[in-house]
Amino acid sequence: MTTHVWGYLSEYEKEKDDILDAVQTVFSSGKLVLGESVSGFEAEFAAYHGLPHATGVDNGTNALKLAIEALGIGPGDEVVTVSNTAAPTVLAITGAGAVPVFVDVRESDFLMDTDQVAAAITPRTKAILPVHLYGQCVDMAPLRALADQHGLKVVEDCAQAHGARHHGQVAGTMSDAAAFSFYPTKVLGAYGDGGAVITADERTDHALKQLRYYGMEKVYYVVRTPGHNSRLDEVQAEILRRKLGRLDDYIAGRNAVARRYEERLGDVSGLRLPATNPGNTHVYYVYVVRHPQRDAIIEALKERDISLNISYPWPVHTMSGFAHLGWGEGSLPVTERLAGEIFSLPMYPSLAETEQDHVIDALRDVVASL
Structure with a gap:
């Protein structure tokens, strides 16, 4: 998928x-x-x-x-x-x-x-x-x-x-x-x-x-x-x-998908869902969740033919192409910790409820089995 x-x-x-x-x-x-x-x-x-x-x-x-x-x-x-x-x-x-x-970024919202x-x-x-x-x-x-x-x-x-x-x-x-x-x-x-x-x-x-x-x-x-x-x-x-001219409709569609994730995944132990800060209107370009056993979850979902994205698995400062900047591992601890725990669930305005349910049900099963 x-x-x-x-x-x-x-x-x-x-x-x-x-x-x-x-x-x-x-x-x-x-x-x-x-x-x-x-x-x-x-x-x-x-x-x-x-x-x-x-x-x-x-x-x-x-x-x-x-x-x-x-x-x-x-x-x-x-x-x-x-x-x-x-x-x-x-x-x-x-x-x-x-x-x-x-x-560094904040634990709560992954932002500056x-x-x-x-x-x-x-x-x-x-x-x-x-x-x-x-x-x-x-x-x-x-x-x-x-x-x-x-x-x-x-x-x-x-x-x-x-x-x-x-x-x-x-x-x-x-x-x-x-x-x-x-x-x-x-x-x-x-x-x-x-x-x-x-x-x-x-x-x-x-x-x-x-x-x-x-x-x-x-x-x-x-x-x-x-x-x-x-x-x-x-x-x-x-x-x-x-x-x-359809941008606001796209945003409304993404928010509808996000609400459904929150309704059906809000009780999953250990899974942290996105938080919208006071005063913000979120457009959910990606729906990023967090779990300390992210890698195990990703591998188990692959066995069910569900491949999810990670945004982003490698912090920029740890990439070899930016080594000359002098920011080694350990310099941005929150960013580095998040990189090992975050992953993205399917998110686009026309995502069908059946498609979303397929991911939700599989994710709930996998997390429960950890």
Whole structure:
């Protein structure tokens, strides 16, 4: 059983006519690069968040990287973030030439421990980068206060939090710039790669639109500042325009699945279910649970043809590709402990109750047998 394939195929069957019409709309327009679909999606995505600016780019990693660069953060600058995240968060920081500085996460919600951030700030710190992981927001008030106190930028990683809210504010609207991924499995997913950056600042938006287009401005071949080839594809933009109108429905569907997990798994001994923090609206990009015998559970479920994901089994700071940063095992104890206990249950809006029950019943049986 492959959860992501299930979700993609069931969604496609339901929305096939609209998706294919989106493709036809672009192909028949005669404009395949930075046309009306991209500009239209940018305007609509910005409006969804109540902000004036959005810039579509080719993927979520580059959305984060370009956001960092557009805010003037580069070689030698430090960015405070977490290791309990997907590697692209950190790759975006290092790709911009900056240095990631990690703080641990909280046991209760797996999100950035904001109480540790002040101690991580040095004269080289230029930004704080919270990750709204698994579908709910980090507590932003203390981060904003620290940023204002020290003259720092705040960049939100919203790759897993489309439409999530924090005390009424939409994820991505509580910072200097916020990056999104539209990878197919996301809450708002394309049918390929895609990303975007939103901001309230006109100069930041101007820099982003230059950076995604080689550093050029209006006139092709005239480079104003070194940039990248990071444009959002017209086809993906048109598909995203159609799906954006259904985003709140996707979120409602995910919440319905989450409620059913809570109802049927809340009494399972030793199994910790996700907690939604006060003031947060969770969008459940993934439904992450925790058990001290995670590995035994995963293996037993495989014998029943159920393969579940782990988000994430290897903290970024322990990966060999980041060894040069100097963060060895033991430096982030909560993050490292969680990596051995967390796993994700199937989560997508169209998950049928029969499919969900199959996983729930098997999980209950396996845990009871431990």
